[in-house]
Amino acid sequence: MEYNSLLANYSLKLIKVLSEESGLQALVDLGYEILGNPFTITDLSVKLLASTGKTKVTDDPVWNELKVNNNFIFQTYSYYVRNRLFNEIAINDTPFYWSDPYCKYPRLIGKIQINNKNVAVIVVCAHNRDFKESDEALVSLLCDVISIELQKTKYIHFSQGLLHQHFLHDLLDGKFEDERLIAERMKILSLKFKSKLFVISLNIQNLDSSISTLPYLRDEIEKKLVNSKALIYNHTVVILASCENEIHFLEIELKALKEFLKTNNLQAGISRSFSKLADTKLYFSESIEVINLGNILNKEKYFFKYDDYIIFDLINRYPSADKCKHLIHRSLIKLIEYDKENGTEYVRSFYTYLLNFKNIKESAAILNIHRNTMFHRIEKIESLLNVDLNNGDVLFQLYLSYKILEFLKLHSPDTIQTITPTAPL
Numbered sequence: 001m002e003y004n005s006l007l008a009n010y011s012l013k014l015i016k017v018l019s020e021e022s023g024l025q026a027l028v029d030l031g032y033e034i035l036g037n038p039f040t041i042t043d044l045s046v047k048l049l050a051s052t053g054k055t056k057v058t059d060d061p062v063w064n065e066l067k068v069n070n071n072f073i074f075q076t077y078s079y080y081v082r083n084r085l086f087n088e089i090a091i092n093d094t095p096f097y098w099s100d101p102y103c104k105y106p107r108l109i110g111k112i113q114i115n116n117k118n119v120a121v122i123v124v125c126a127h128n129r130d131f132k133e134s135d136e137a138l139v140s141l142l143c144d145v146i147s148i149e150l151q152k153t154k155y156i157h158f159s160q161g162l163l164h165q166h167f168l169h170d171l172l173d174g175k176f177e178d179e180r181l182i183a184e185r186m187k188i189l190s191l192k193f194k195s196k197l198f199v200i201s202l203n204i205q206n207l208d209s210s211i212s213t214l215p216y217l218r219d220e221i222e223k224k225l226v227n228s229k230a231l232i233y234n235h236t237v238v239i240l241a242s243c244e245n246e247i248h249f250l251e252i253e254l255k256a257l258k259e260f261l262k263t264n265n266l267q268a269g270i271s272r273s274f275s276k277l278a279d280t281k282l283y284f285s286e287s288i289e290v291i292n293l294g295n296i297l298n299k300e301k302y303f304f305k306y307d308d309y310i311i312f313d314l315i316n317r318y319p320s321a322d323k324c325k326h327l328i329h330r331s332l333i334k335l336i337e338y339d340k341e342n343g344t345e346y347v348r349s350f351y352t353y354l355l356n357f358k359n360i361k362e363s364a365a366i367l368n369i370h371r372n373t374m375f376h377r378i379e380k381i382e383s384l385l386n387v388d389l390n391n392g393d394v395l396f397q398l399y400l401s402y403k404i405l406e407f408l409k410l411h412s413p414d415t416i417q418t419i420t421p422t423a424p425l
Helices: 002-019 024-035 061-069 074-082 085-091 134-152 160-172 179-189 214-224 246-253 255-263 277-297 306-316 321-325 330-342 346-355 360-367 371-385 392-408
Strands: 039-043 048-051 096-098 107-114 117-125 196-203 228-233 236-243 267-270 303-305
Touching (some): 002 024, 039 061, 074 085, 074 214, 085 117, 107 134, 160 277, 179 277, 196 277, 267 277, 330 392, 346 392
Antiparallel strands (some): 196 236
């Protein structure tokens, strides 16, 4: 009876704090008085949202790491993924006890839900006193009250990011057509992007689930790109990135992301740049499609730009491979047969010539031959092709033919990989 009376008294105190709109920290401070032990509130990626500040825990490594860094370092996070802590959080509807070799003090863990979705976690540390059976009910009560506070304040205290997530999700779903509505929504969210936009999607097929989860991956990637927001969408991580200088962004700002992808055996595709947020869905499809195309042509790479594969996307959309073969210029087929019969390398030489905008000197340097040799080689190729190489339409048809050969992997023995050497980024 005394315990029920005590619980009712605590409930009244918590309700009073809620009604006074004192905020999340006031609830945390009161929670410390009720529990008599320090605790933290983190989101699902273990980012610190709030914590009790009256007790200094100095001899618990895990507690100190979280307090100092406001989140776990990758090794600590991976340890808890491997040891199924997050699975325990997901399956336990009531607070549960946890201990491990790295925590000096036992923990009591409860999850906070909004609309039946897990949004945050309370972790109580038995630093001041040992846990009592009544603590489970008290932590459960705190979880419910904090859930109300987060809903009441529309997540202002910690979860502006969640609102960003919903907004980005709507953009990817194509729910906005009016740029004015988008601008208003961004004002409300205090969200800003630079003038040039990109969508980057991850291929998580090789993600090692024993060392990372999607929420953690999302946050780690967002840290590596300024002026960008990441979200979990369709069971993957998608980034809406922005910049002012496209060249600087692609060559410099993306270096940290590329290194992260390489280290963690992940792939990503990036769309072309665009300027209207209402077009996000369209460019998202580019970032997904280029991963598929990249794995057909250069699966050893880990970062694919749609700009580099746009012509292959066009070829890939053709009704069938057999019909696509008929688009190959007959003169190029003739040149391929000539190389086979005579042991020459005219196919490769001519493609190098095309790629270098018909520049004899640069083409010769790439092929490591004298410029006069290159000049005579082009004269011979032009006579074999029997076409006008000053005709732009003809040159385009020949270039497209090379790309069809590359995509369909038809050219043999000089494969198109030999014609266009590629190496991982």
